[in-house]
Amino acid sequence: xxxxxxxxxxxxxxxxxxxxxxxxxxxxxxxxxxxxxxxxxxxxxxxxxxxxxxxxxxxxxxxxxxxxxxxxxxxxxxxxxxxxxxxxxxxxxxxxxxxxxxxxxxxxxxxxxxxxxxxxxxxxxxxxxxxxxxxxxxxxxxxxxxxxxxxxxxxxxxxxxxxxxxxxxxxxxxxxxxxxxxxxxxxxxxxxxxxxxxxxxxxxxxxxxxxxxxxxxxxxxxxxxxxxxxxxxxxxxxxxxxxxxxxxxxxxxxxxxxxxxxxxxxxxxxxxxxxxxxxxxxxxxxxxxxxxxxxxxxx
Amino acid sequence: xxxxxxxxxxxxxxxxxxxxxxxxxxxxxxxxxxxxxxxxxxxxxxxxxxxxxxxxxxxxxxxxxxxxxxxxxxxxxxxxxxxxxxxxxxxxxxxx
Ligand SMILES: Cc1ncc(C[n+]2csc(CCOP(=O)(O)OP(=O)(O)O)c2C)c(N)n1
Ligand code: SF4
Ligand code: SF4
Ligand code: SF4
Ligand SMILES: [Mg+2]
Numbered sequence: 001x002x003x004x005x006x007x008x009x010x011x012x013x014x015x016x017x018x019x020x021x022x023x024x025x026x027x028x029x030x031x032x033x034x035x036x037x038x039x040x041x042x043x044x045x046x047x048x049x050x051x052x053x054x055x056x057x058x059x060x061x062x063x064x065x066x067x068x069x070x071x072x073x074x075x076x077x078x079x080x081x082x083x084x085x086x087x088x089x090x091x092x093x094x095x096x097x098x099x100x101x102x103x104x105x106x107x108x109x110x111x112x113x114x115x116x117x118x119x120x121x122x123x124x125x126x127x128x129x130x131x132x133x134x135x136x137x138x139x140x141x142x143x144x145x146x147x148x149x150x151x152x153x154x155x156x157x158x159x160x161x162x163x164x165x166x167x168x169x170x171x172x173x174x175x176x177x178x179x180x181x182x183x184x185x186x187x188x189x190x191x192x193x194x195x196x197x198x199x200x201x202x203x204x205x206x207x208x209x210x211x212x213x214x215x216x217x218x219x220x221x222x223x224x225x226x227x228x229x230x231x232x233x234x235x236x237x238x239x240x241x242x243x244x245x246x247x248x249x250x251x252x253x254x255x256x257x258x259x260x261x262x263x264x265x266x267x268x269x270x271x272x273x274x275x276x277x278x279x280x281x282x283x284x285x286x287x288x289x290x291x292x293x294x295x296x297x298x299x
Numbered sequence: 300x301x302x303x304x305x306x307x308x309x310x311x312x313x314x315x316x317x318x319x320x321x322x323x324x325x326x327x328x329x330x331x332x333x334x335x336x337x338x339x340x341x342x343x344x345x346x347x348x349x350x351x352x353x354x355x356x357x358x359x360x361x362x363x364x365x366x367x368x369x370x371x372x373x374x375x376x377x378x379x380x381x382x383x384x385x386x387x388x389x390x391x392x393x394x395x
Contacts, residue, residue, distance in 0.1 A: 008322050010376045025374065027327035027352075032374025040371065182335070184371040222374075223330045 015039045015049075017069050024063060028214075028222020030181030030207030034128055035064050037184050038099065041191035042070075052095045055084040057109060060135045060209075061101035061128040078108030081116045084123050092266055095195065096122070102129040102143040106162060110142065117171035117200045119265040124194050124201045127164060128181075130209035138212025145248040149216040161246070168202035169241040169258050175201035176241060176258035180229040181208065183254060190256060199264045206252060217248070316383040317365025319357040325377035326354035332369035332378055338362040341369060 016039075025031045042052060049070060056065035058077035065072040075083045080098045088096045098105070105113055105127050116123065132150050133139045140150040140157050143164065147156045165176045175194050179187040187205060194201040208214055208225030219225045229252065236244075237255040244253040273279050319340065326348060332355055333341045342358035354377070357363065369378045 010322060010325075010379055012376050016376070022325065022375070028329040028331075029374060032376065033331070033372050036371055036373070036376060182372075184368065188371065221329075223334060226331060226334070 012036060012039055015042075015069050016067055020067055023067055025060060026209075026211045026222075028208060028210040028225075029060070029134075030130070030205075030209070030222065030225075031061060031064070031128060033181045033184055034126070034187070034205050034207060035067065035099075037188045038064075038097075038126060038191055039068070041188050041195060044188070045192045045195040047095050047195060051093055052097065053084075053087055055080045055087070055096065055098050056100045057104035058135070059101035059104045059133065061099065061130075062104055062135075064099045078104055079112070080104065081109060081112035081123075081125070085112075085116055085121050088122050089266065089269075092122075096124070097195070098123055098125045100125075100127065101134070102127060102131065102164075103133040103139075103141045106142045106164065106167075107133075114167070114171040117168055117173045117202065120172055120174060120199045120262050121265045122198055122200070124191070124203070125168075126191065126203050126205060128205050128207050129164060130207045130213055132209060132213040134209045134212050138209075138216065145246055145250075147248045148213075150213065151216075163241070163245045164202070164204040165244050165257050166241040168204075172200065172262070173202040173258065174199035174260050174262050175203075175256075177202075177256040178204040178206070178244065178252075178254050180206040180226075180233055180252065180254060182226045182229040183233070186235075186254075193256075197259075199262060206246075315364050316361075317363045317367075317380040318360065318383050319363055319369065320379045320381060321355055321357075322377045322379075323354035324349045325375045326352055327375050328352040328354070329374060330355075331372045331374065335372055336369050337366060338364055 052070050054065050054068050054070055054072040055075060056062040057075055057080040065074040073083055080100045084096045084098050087094055129143050131144050133141055137151050139152040143161050144150055144157045145161055149156055165178050169176045175197055177190045190203060194203055208222040210220060210222045214220055214225050219228060233252045233254050235255050236253050239253055239255060239257055241257050246252055340357050340359045340363045341355045343353045344356045348354045365380055365382050367380050370380045
């Protein structure tokens with residue numbers, strides 16, 4: 001029986017913890033669509049679900065770890081990436097996915113993000129950017145656009161935000177993409193591709209948060225925000241991440257920006273172990289060969 | 300003289316059609332599916348669900364092309380789309 005008291009089911013229910021449903025996300029919140037895309041990508045990638053671990057921190061987005069019927073880890077605020085790093089290094093067979101919010105990954109967890117990218121640790125990070133701290137009532141965060149009103153910037157934000165693809169790429173991520181939660185098909189394809197690649201993969205997903213952000217910025221419903229994405233998104237694959245800043249109510253450049261190869265943390269660790277002790281870490285067999293690769297390694 | 304342009308496999312091509320199934324009690328009336336369906340198949344109903352929302356329903360069921368967009372975009376996991384086989388399409392056509 002499901003939460004509606006009926007026997008009716010949805011195909012995705014098999015990957016959701018039904019005892020935790022219905023989810024807490026507001027009507028018009030983009031998180032449900034993104035979680036659906038992620039689960040659908042996992043199915044399409046053909047990855048063994050028993051090897052998948054979903055890690056998130058705290059926030060509305062962070063609830064995802066508690067909703068998926070997979071091995072998952074709902075960590076402390078900002079620490080999803082360190083937990084995920086430990087999991088991957090201790091058990092290289094795992095396919096580790098971090099699913100968390102802009103506040104969690106970029107504010108309190110920002111330092112972990114840049115260092116995991118620098119080390120090229122094998123994980124996929126799905127960062128849902130709703131431009132504010134939704135769960136705690138809509139405070140401004142490091143992605144809030146200049147001029148946006150939030151609970152803690154009632155007359156407009158005057159702090160310059162991070163552009164996440166630029167931050168991730170500059171820190172060393174080998175795969176960087178951005179979509180909005182309206183681009184469900186493309187997002188699904190991108191996550192699938194990222195899952196089949198190795199190294200630090202970063203996907204920013206812009207999402208409506210009508211309750212605490214949209215409402216204060218003249219887009220009071222999720223649908224208003226989705227329509228804004230439809231009218232203002234420009235797909236530009238291969239765009240230079242330094243050119244993809246987001247201005248309040250401005251254009252949003254989306255697409256796959258970076259897709260390169262670079263030895264991962266485990267590769268280099270293995271090499272050193274081999275040289276020093278003649279031992280090897282257990283082999284990482286979660287990545288597949290099919291992943292398409294464009295571009296070349298940074299010089 | 301008249302030329303009829305006919306694809307060779309015309310007899311075998313199945314019309315691409317789908318049937319939308321809505322788990323009514325999950326719908327929170329965000330209207331994403333209504334707005335983004337390429338064929339304007341879906342509409343809000345007048346009935347209430349357990350949460351007090353008006354769940355969507357397929358107002359133009361025969362227009363559905365089984366693209367699956369509504370299914371993926373619904374944040375509440377409330378919609379699934381089932382591909383219709385040719386036979387089912389014929390069967391349904393009798394009643395419309
Ligand atoms: C150490 C610590 N500091 C602060 C908080 C309060 N807190 C909970 S969620 C959150 C921000 C979440 O923002 P984000 O990651 O963007 O998630 P969203 O709710 O927007 O999806 C904060 C500051 C906390 N739980 N723990
Ligand atoms: S507060 Fe914002 S992010 Fe949190 S569930 Fe509501 S709409 Fe979604
Ligand atoms: S499957 Fe596509 S065409 Fe059919 S109702 Fe859904 S969005 Fe519309
Ligand atoms: S997308 Fe889902 S929740 Fe939103 S109106 Fe459609 S069926 Fe209801
Ligand atoms: Mg947020």
